Amino acid sequence: MPPAVRAIHSKITARARPRRAALRPTRDSERTRAAILDAATQEFARFGLGGARVDRIALHAKANKRMLYYYFGSKEDLFLVVLERVYENIRAEEQKLHLTDLAPVKGVEKLIVFTWTYYLAHPEFMTLLNSENLHRAQHLKRSLKIRAMHSPLIATLSEVLKRGVRAGTFRKGVDPVQLYVSIAALGYFYLSNNHTLSTIFDRDLLAPRAKTQRLRHMVELVQGYLAANATA
Amino acid sequence: MPPAVRAIHSKITARARPRRAALRPTRDSERTRAAILDAATQEFARFGLGGARVDRIALHAKANKRMLYYYFGSKEDLFLVVLERVYENIRAEEQKLHLTDLAPVKGVEKLIVFTWTYYLAHPEFMTLLNSENLHRAQHLKRSLKIRAMHSPLIATLSEVLKRGVRAGTFRKGVDPVQLYVSIAALGYFYLSNNHTLSTIFDRDLLAPRAKTQRLRHMVELVQGYLAANATA
DNA sequence: CGCCGATTTAACCGGTTGGTTAACATTGCG
């Protein structure tokens, strides 16, 4: 089996780790693979797909450049795996939210805070997505894995909205997809474009105070919209 | 005077165009410069700063590669001039809006529609900005030109908000900068991330119907927010 | 007309890039 193809099944095929795992063994395919993936994530996030350098990825992964091709096939294939991993990560976090456990108003607030906090903690998610959009999602389109990974939040948000309408706290006729996109947009744009915005407004948009104000504004904006024309 | 430096003053120093301008003259510095700038804008927008190729820019501009360096100094300097030009363009369009001529509610709507329409008509604006943000606005920071080009919309929007509050149609305490950023965010995110979003939601977000729905949602979201808690 | 400076061209350059070759080391297994 060709190495790059076999690597896809590594989780299944993987044999047991070397017994004497205390001091790093001279060979550890899992470690090498993971190190390359971590280094690649940083590199692609920082320089984009076009600006990323495979030599630099190998250097930071402390692996031979050849291993990158051995495990991932090509620079672009590696980029796709990186994308798949960051999507897996955010989807896993989304799963933990349990928005329906809260009152509708609190549920929406929690979603906004989560989205904002996630972007702040994982700026690489935004840069990688921007890069992928520059390339017209050509890698994403090839990934059955990601395309199957639907966000659980659309269905959940839809449920939250319905309950809010029934309780009389939310307006009727809100499209959950539009709202989901808007909530993402409000934080994403501010953080992704932080550098140009900070330069043009001539103030640091990432200062603690500014961040607090932004989050408050986003919550007020969405809550105000949902509350307007509500029956109660 | 070094060519690249002199080029900055070209508007002033430029001599009269050749008299027989009917059939393109063999030499026309203005035309060459403009052609390079146009080609560069397309190239940077499509491939990002890192992915852009100077040879391709020269090819599409039908100019010798040397002319690129003759007029602009370097790839990065050229990128800065491209950035400056697209900013000039959007600022000029913003100037024409005259939002204060309308009732506050209509003024805000017009701003939302304008922002959305501008992004739709100038997708290169978003890609170039994304590229610049990837590079932490390092070019923008060097440009006194752009840093001095404050958007007239902040002051205007502030005025519109005040009048809306006085008329009782808008809530109090809305920060015009936050609202301006939010209005930009709602359209920008949707359009800039259109490819990944369309892939994940498995539907074309740029279909005419989808675009109409998005614009309506954005207007409703902002108007709903501003109307909530208004005195009237 | 002849000169001078602005503009244009082809050829070139050294370093870098993504990707490859082929040999070598280590490991688990029979």
Place this chain on the structure above:
DNA sequence: CGCAATGTTAACCAACCGGTTAAATCGGCG
């Protein structure tokens, strides 16, 4: 132990990239 698969390495490569050299060409002015 010996073998075969797996993992690792250094050296290599052709294409490409941003940038440069130096000479040619054109246009306008005196």
